[in-house]
Amino acid sequence: MKLPVILTEGEDGYIVAEIPVLPGCISQGKTKEEALANIKEAAELCLESMEEEGWILSKGCCNVLGDRYQFVVAN
Numbered sequence: 001m002k003l004p005v006i007l008t009e010g011e012d013g014y015i016v017a018e019i020p021v022l023p024g025c026i027s028q029g030k031t032k033e034e035a036l037a038n039i040k041e042a043a044e045l046c047l048e049s050m051e052e053e054g055w056i057l058s059k060g061c062c063n064v065l066g067d068r069y070q071f072v073v074a075n
Helices: 032-053
Strands: 004-011 013-020 028-031 070-073
Touching: 004 032, 013 032, 028 032
Parallel strands: 004 070
Antiparallel strands: 004 013, 013 028
């Protein structure tokens, strides 16, 4: 399953990473690589929490925790 990642430059010079299909799933890093590693970890935690809280996740997003996810940087 592919999850889109949007990268933007923050005001402080850090790279901000966001997954728009997971509301509130945002992270950052000093480099693009660090931001992507951090957003991957954040997404895994968001998905785990959402499942535990009983959220209904759309089929187009990520309906089964435990699947392997591919993070795709959106241009």
